[in-house]
Amino acid sequence: MAQITLVEAVNLALKREMGNDPSVVVLGQDVGIDGGVFRATLGLIERFGRERVIDTPLAEALIAGMSIGMAVEGLKPVAEIQFAGFAYTTLDQMLNHAGRMRHRTQGRLSCPMVLRTPCGAGIHAPEHHSESPEAMFAQIPGIRVVYPSSPRRAYGLLLAAIRDPDPVVFLEPTRLYRLFKEEVEDDGNAFALDTCFTVRDGTDVTLVSWGAMVHDTLAAADDLIEQGIAAEVIDVATLKPLDMDTILASVARTGRCVIVSEAARTCSFASEIAASLAEEGLLTLLAPVQRITGYDVVVPLPRLEKHYLPSKRRIIGAAKKALEFS
Amino acid sequence: MAQITLVEAVNLALKREMGNDPSVVVLGQDVGIDGGVFRATLGLIERFGRERVIDTPLAEALIAGMSIGMAVEGLKPVAEIQFAGFAYTTLDQMLNHAGRMRHRTQGRLSCPMVLRTPCGAGIHAPEHHSESPEAMFAQIPGIRVVYPSSPRRAYGLLLAAIRDPDPVVFLEPTRLYRLFKEEVEDDGNAFALDTCFTVRDGTDVTLVSWGAMVHDTLAAADDLIEQGIAAEVIDVATLKPLDMDTILASVARTGRCVIVSEAARTCSFASEIAASLAEEGLLTLLAPVQRITGYDVVVPLPRLEKHYLPSKRRIIGAAKKALEFS
Amino acid sequence: MTVIARFEVRHSQFLDEHGEIAAPLPEFARDPQNLIALYRWMVLMRAYDAKAIALQRTGQLGTFASLLGQEAVNAGVGSAMAEDDVFLMTYRENGVQMMRGVTIKELFLYWGGDERGSAFLTPRRDFPICITIAAHVTHAVGAAYAMKLRREPRVAVCALGDGATSKGDFHEGLNAAGAWTLPVVFVVTNNQWAISVPRGTQSAARTLAQKAIAAGIEGLQVDGNDVIAVRHAMDQALAKARGGGGPTLIEALTYRLSDHTTADDATRYRNPDEVAEAWKNEPLQRLRTHLTACGAWDKGKEDALLKHCNEKVQAAAQAYLDIPAPAPEQIFDHLYATLPAALQKQRAEALGE
Amino acid sequence: MTVIARFEVRHSQFLDEHGEIAAPLPEFARDPQNLIALYRWMVLMRAYDAKAIALQRTGQLGTFASLLGQEAVNAGVGSAMAEDDVFLMTYRENGVQMMRGVTIKELFLYWGGDERGSAFLTPRRDFPICITIAAHVTHAVGAAYAMKLRREPRVAVCALGDGATSKGDFHEGLNAAGAWTLPVVFVVTNNQWAISVPRGTQSAARTLAQKAIAAGIEGLQVDGNDVIAVRHAMDQALAKARGGGGPTLIEALTYRLSDHTTADDATRYRNPDEVAEAWKNEPLQRLRTHLTACGAWDKGKEDALLKHCNEKVQAAAQAYLDIPAPAPEQIFDHLYATLPAALQKQRAEALGE
């Protein structure tokens, strides 16, 4: 077992599955000899050749659309969109075609593809390189949205995504790509695609998060415990379909919930969870739900991005506020 | 004062504002001699000429992108996307450019454009012609989203949208285009772009809706009153920025809220409102919030669409259920 | 200024609009029986089209897009393709679909607003009708990539309209097909109109065939009302693709004799003289003239064929009308391979209604 | 088969890579003073570029995209445009921006991750740098439409890369510009690479100039390391556009001598021999050779110029570093003309932090 980073775990899962299954192909901009701008596809072209590791022309709608064509024709394409800010041009294909192929043909055809893209702010990147588009994808019927926050989860969930018979959007937190290492066994075991991870147990308040913010949330939980507050932390990870049961069960115990996400607030995935709580968990809530999210502004350029990202302080403040109600 | 339909009201506002302001231009597919597939732009080309009423090539990203270019250069483009199902390819331009132009240049440039598109199911249209994409647009910082549900509101809100100095996405419910007429005075008066309309007063439960579903909601309220239940009905109409105050004030009085929308549920605008209630209105809620929405499925082809659209029965059921709590 | 590249666009026609031979016929067209086979399909398409419009006008079908006038393009494409090639189409290629094995009943189901109309098993791997213009061009590229990767002698054939050539996906797909020398044939059915927008408003390009030059691939124009020209160009393009020679773009010049769809009224924007002129050029008459001149066709055969086609279409219509409505919960079917728990709840909600 | 259309792509060069005159010089280039003015800009661009990279390497600037090797394209475009034309650019046209009045301090601000870097007032109507590849091609079409509608003798100039020509927006914009005969000039800076993807992988088209044929507009190729060729082609294209003659696409052949950005390491994917070869062809040397041969330039002038440019860039860097950080609440500024109530709450939330 090796200690590896999240981006290495992505790479490991890709290698594993390309080795297992000759129908898996990888495509995108610079995924070949360059190994991807984040090196997620490093070494693949040497091992699996130019035909299965495909540098595409600079065209994201093409990347999504041809993945659909490949998937319908029996391949299992894993497409990389270089940054999430360039993924909006794939929405049309994902929504109007990928998510519909199976239903539209009543099961005659299907679309087992994965669309991977690095997401999120906090790496001092230029404009359009810090986006969090999970809610746009999560709106699409017929697809799955996955967003791991650790090397192990990245490995197990990416294997699951590639093996899944339906289209999966796989979001990778750039801020965590190299932030820390974890032991990941290359055992080929896939995780379930519809179960949240409870990453810390607690009884006082439920903190729900996904992607890079899981780490700030865990850090907040560390601080809170020192102040005598035991926070339960849930990493949603598989956003769509959403495992609301795990969240509801936790909130039933704690009575309090703070949802932490860096995406702008309006119609975000944080809103979705808060809405489900208002609908299904209201009677167990002892305090208002709080969304600690990015503001409804353009993700700022590097100089101000830290003022946009939810801070540990905001998370702690929200948890404490939740506990003021009784 | 004339009795006119919603689509005629759109047409009236376009005529009015093109007459008022020579910088207003209309562009889109078939908006010229054909007058638009729904006839929203009827008669404009005859009155204002081919240079201001522009039949574009078949390219939606172009329509959005060139509108941005026009707006920055001082025109006020009002673009039509033929059906909302073809508007997903405009998201990239609206999010990465329209919504950012002013902020990105710190006020040096701006983007006063309107993107109009017919929305919603219920007219037995082919695939992709019945979409409800309001939440995708509502996620975008820097833009406004407006969705009228009556001829009068369509007229006043469209005038406001065209005059607004920032980009506005203007969604028009096809199901209501010709469903009923209303007296609309062509007085050139614009409505405010950030105030919900309380279209029916009531004390027992708050029903919140927008677009075509406002009418089913009103019909449900009619039935409810016969059963002794007084529902307050709010037409959100200006979705983004959202006037949550009006909704919160109503729910503070009724203690109960049902949100009715035909869009698929996950990360929908219904979720946004429910989330805000969970956050800001929890202490006034006497019953769980309910989202009566489309299911998280592909909008069905005509033969099954009625099973997808929230029915009056479902709305009534939800209102009654809300009242069972005490 | 040095000239560093030169390009030409060629046009091909074998039967002119009077049914006269304009160029030496290709091999297959020298046997009238082959042409009669094509003609029979074209007549069936027209009968189908008329029936579909009749059903729509009487409220028994949803919005329908007629292929009137485009029978030669359909027959040329449909007859040239091999069974295990893959077809990616718009709403105006029902003729090709029929020839590939989709039943007329299934086509009516589709236009009747029933998903089961795209559930046809023959041709097993053909894509469903693509309504969002040009999106399927990129699907064709992906499908062709898969074929090439697996070293299969198969071809993806992608049909689209003149309007579709203005769209970004068209360009992205064409360019990629060229870059990878993929086995794909793009058929641009230039019927002169995209709803109310005439071909000249769509682009300043003199021909649509020349769009291929941007992608570095071969482009040519054919008389799309001459089934021999369409079929011949398809034969060559398919052979080239199968042999590893890469993509071809074929612009087939024809005319949309009908309204855009049954929801459209073309008299609002189109000169009736232009339509009358176009009728003189329609594809069935010209082929019939030629076959008659060859002595291979006569009034008796024509009448029998019309009767046969009408009966066939009528029977299909009846079979369509007899199919029970789909169950409401079908809206949840096949959305995922296995319905996720979250959706099972919603399905129960819907059934509870 | 009849040939129905023919096209040619031409290439132009005035100064070859040895600084020798390859074709009779256009009028403006016969006066060495004009060329010296261009040369001075090119040297300033190179000094700026070196400073930006130094700032980035020392943690004082964000990711930076170098224009090393592309100075001639920048100078040719920047010098040809009129003040009230509009420029729409990528991240690799900082040279044009300088020539149009954007200060070096503002450019550093931009790359320093500060929105105020796009708030420049001169040139008032130029668009901000477009990072999403090719999206600005459609903006250029809209801007040009506005100019044409108002009968202004202005032109929109849109610069993009070789990689950008694969994108749908490029095609949609180009086609529309042709359809409406708009006053717009597209400059495709073909620097042979799109990050790690070489030009040949991007498209099977022999030239990128021929992409214009698909749109029915004029396309030509110039030696992009020959500032005279770039400037001359721009002069002609701008005059044509101003005169109502419509759009032109200019492919400028050059080479990206640097890494893609400071976040990239081109040695991973690019042969050093190719880069060494390209250095022989770089644009400053060739112009200097020519000017020296004309007797208009010498070592003394060169040294003085280098000193001047370095000082200028140094002063700008200092001015940039001295600017106080923006206030946190700036993230809410100018999002809308007037901040909506809903956002005022969020702003208060942020300030409360």
Ligand SMILES: Cc1ncc(C[n+]2csc(CCOP(=O)(O)OP(=O)(O)O)c2C)c(N)n1
């Ligand atoms: C992306 C997209 N935009 C708009 C439409 C609406 N629409 C349907 S058909 C059509 C015209 C298509 O013209 P063309 O490609 O020439 O095909 P034809 O209808 O002539 O066969 C339009 C604009 C659509 N279906 N998809």
Ligand SMILES: Cc1ncc(C[n+]2csc(CCOP(=O)(O)OP(=O)(O)O)c2C)c(N)n1
């Ligand atoms: C739509 C989009 N996709 C991907 C990227 C990431 N990216 C930035 S630059 C670049 C390559 C651009 O190549 P080219 O157009 O040749 O311009 P150059 O960098 O050579 O100047 C890519 C893929 C982007 N900025 N926008």
Ligand SMILES: [Mg+2]
């Ligand atoms: Mg057409």
Ligand SMILES: [Mg+2]
């Ligand atoms: Mg390049």
